[in-house]
Amino acid sequence: MKRFKIIALAGSIFLVFAITAYSMLDSGERRVTFPSGTTLGAEVADTPETRERGLMFRDHLPKGGALLFIFEAAQPYRFWMKNCKFPIDIIWLDTDKKIVHIAKDTPPCTSDPCPTYGPKQEKALYVLEVEAGFSEKENLKTGTSILF
Numbered sequence: 459m460k461r462f463k464i465i466a467l468a469g470s471i472f473l474v475f476a477i478t479a480y481s482m483l484d485s486g487e488r489r490v491t492f493p494s495g496t497t498l499g500a501e502v503a504d505t506p507e508t509r510e511r512g513l514m515f516r517d518h519l520p521k522g523g524a525l526l527f528i529f530e531a532a533q534p535y536r537f538w539m540k541n542c543k544f545p546i547d548i549i550w551l552d553t554d555k556k557i558v559h560i561a562k563d564t565p566p567c568t569s570d571p572c573p574t575y576g577p578k579q580e581k582a583l584y585v586l587e588v589e590a591g592f593s594e595k596e597n598l599k600t601g602t603s604i605l606f
Contacts, residue, residue, distance in 0.1 A: 488526055490586065491605040492596050500526035500586065500606065513587060514541035525587040526606065532581035536574040539567040545590035548575055549598065550582035557602045558582055563590045 490500045499522060503509045509527050513519070529535065532553050539546075543566055550559040558580035567573070576582075586604070 488606045490524055490526065492598070493602060493604075494596055496596060498522055498524040498588065500524040502526050502528060504528040512537075512542070513546065516543065518544055519546070519587075519589050527585040527587075529583055529585075532583040534577045534579055535582055535585060536576040537561075537564075537585065538572040538574045539564055540572045542566045546587045547590055547593040549586040549588065549593060549604075550577055550580065551584040551586065551604060552581060553583045555584065555604050555606065557598060557600050557604065559600070560593050560598060562593055 486502045488500045488502055490498045492498075499520075501523065503512060503525055504527070509529075512527075513525055519525070527535075535550065537548055545563050545565050548561040548564055549557055552558050559577035559582070561575035564575050592598075
């Protein structure tokens with residue numbers, strides 16, 4: 459009987475974690491955790507359409523929010539701020555989720571052609587957009603690992 463209770467408890471715990479993970483996947487959001495323990499809820503851009511649109515035409519990021527771009531292959535992706543209304547920090551991460559490049563306080567583009575930001579050679583599989591000043595506040599640097 460005791461063994462059955464332990465198995466039932468373990469199964470219940472697994473079910474709670476599975477439902478939580480599924481609901482995060484279903485909502486298109488990921489929890490992004492930094493070395494300080496700070497956690498952001500990141501909207502996911504993982505299709506050509508969502509990656510192209512990014513944060514364009516939005517007035518701001520939600521408090522405690524971010525936008526996580528997920529690509530199919532690691533490359534030195536370049537980003538621009540066309541039609542973005544507020545400055546952000548842009549963080550490039552490699553396949554191991556380690557920072558390879560940071561563009562701090564990137565301003566909105568006010569005239570064409572818009573400047574682009576990104577690593578010259580370092581390949582990234584993920585790019586994270588956060589509020590301007592976040593990477594400084596979190597003391598993020600090249601080589602820092604991020605969890606999601």
